[in-house]
Amino acid sequence: MPEYYQTRALVKKTKDAKFGEGTIKRGVTGPDQIEVDIKFCGICHTDVHLANDEISMLLPAVYPIVPGHEMAGIVTKVGENVKNFKVGDRVGMGCIVEACLKCSQCKFGDEQLCQTGYTHTYSAPIQYGQLATDTGVTFGGYSEKISIHEHFAVKIPDSYPMEAAGPIFCSGITMFSPLKRCGATAGGQRVGIIGIGGLGQMGIRLAKAMNCEVTAISTSPNKEAKAREIGADHFVVSTDPDAMKKAAKSLDIILDTAAVDHQAIDYFPLLDANGQLVLIGVTIEPHSIPAGALMFNRQSLSGSLIGSMLETQEVIDFCAKHQIIPDTKLVTGDQVEDVYQALRSKNDSIIRYVLDIEKTFK
Ligand SMILES: [Zn+2]
Ligand SMILES: [Zn+2]
Incomplete structure (x- = not known):
């Protein structure tokens, strides 16, 4: 006993x-x-x-x-x-x-x-x-x-x-681990962070301190000031098709923290060849990814937990x-x-x- x-x-x-x-x-x-x-x-x-x-x-x-x-x-x-x-x-x-x-x-x-x-x-x-x-x-x-x-x-x-x-x-380890795994700790990577809540804010700060170029991605334009204040170099409103087009192929890594149902495929155009998108937000609706979308640019989709x-x-x-x-x-x-x-x-x-x-x- x-x-x-x-x-x-x-x-x-x-x-x-x-x-x-x-x-x-x-x-x-x-x-x-x-x-x-x-x-x-x-x-x-x-x-x-x-x-x-x-x-x-x-x-x-x-x-x-x-x-x-x-x-x-x-x-x-x-x-x-x-x-x-x-x-x-x-x-x-x-x-x-x-x-x-x-x-x-x-x-x-x-x-x-x-x-x-x-x-x-x-x-x-x-x-x-x-x-x-x-x-x-x-x-x-x-x-x-x-x-x-x-x-x-x-x-x-x-x-x-x-x-x-x-x-x-x-939140710190949840963002640090995928950044490290994707090679961001060495610096010089172009990192996108989807969702500027608690996880996203931590991700921006960490990626910036790793000497990466950081793009904050959000559905709401009113997050821009906060995102830039904590270190984001760029801000993309994901609901604005022109802004998304302008940011095409501008990223090596995307950490997707969005916790509401969405389709990760919508963000793949932002990735350059060999780009990686990591799912961190838990959502209910399954993500649908056509094989060709990943194959043509040798991109990958993965997940990460703490x-x-x-x-x-x-x-x-x-x-x-x-x-x-x-x-x-x-x-x-x-x-x-x-x-x-x-x-x-x-x-x-x-x-x-x-x-x-x-x-x-x-
Ligand atoms: Zn917690
Ligand atoms: Zn074990």
Whole structure:
């Protein structure tokens, strides 16, 4: 029988309940684990959907639910086998808390592609015993403490503000990983970003810091000022046929973050030969791609989901080096319902809401 300790958390007991302060039980810190006092946890748009069981086709909500996959905290205890962390280290934890660590993908360092599936940070059945809760389902970062296998934590550089780190472990890694895979980290690529919401804004900043030429692509012309302010060199209104024609064959890479139904084929004319379009936004309607459209210009279509642990360390180091710091607004637990309401009504705010854990449980 594993032993547990109690820690306070913001708990939503049922789909219709509101968040309230409660306690949860986590497995005591094991030999491969670090114990972390969580200081800040970003409130992600995914939290809003998952806490209300609106994305059950991807991950069903399991109640009681404690969301949060954008954590930053301080190590307070290390297990006897822990090699990379010591007490007092500033650490971050994101969307993955477990993977088999034995399959070829895990061994290669792509835990997010684990052949038997990684375990999401909350609302997911624990599969590999690398962490524990009394319910057997993961609890996220809206809580005071977590004990986690050291493999799934990264170091937050001293120069980086801890309250802003959380979003890097979600939207940051989600954009960094495909940029790296497509060769943008070497610079000099022409990168297009479709959708200028939270993901898109992060993508523009990262690609610009990689010395790429960045084109922001949006259906709404009123996003132009914001896109240029954060580094976009060009702006294309995708509903304007003339603007699309003018931008023909001007891009090497397109990261498509649009989360409303659309057809990726409409954007392929913007790609030069050998261009790649990566799907990052989850949509319902299937994309229809004629073979010839890809064959004639040797173009490709792929998808990407978060990124590996190594890349997660790379992206926080990269953001520290280039001072890419999300604009954050600190909130406390009693404001969570209001924040969810705000995120529901508008998903393109440049502000990331972050839970101040210490203040919440004072
Ligand atoms: Zn997130
Ligand atoms: Zn694996």
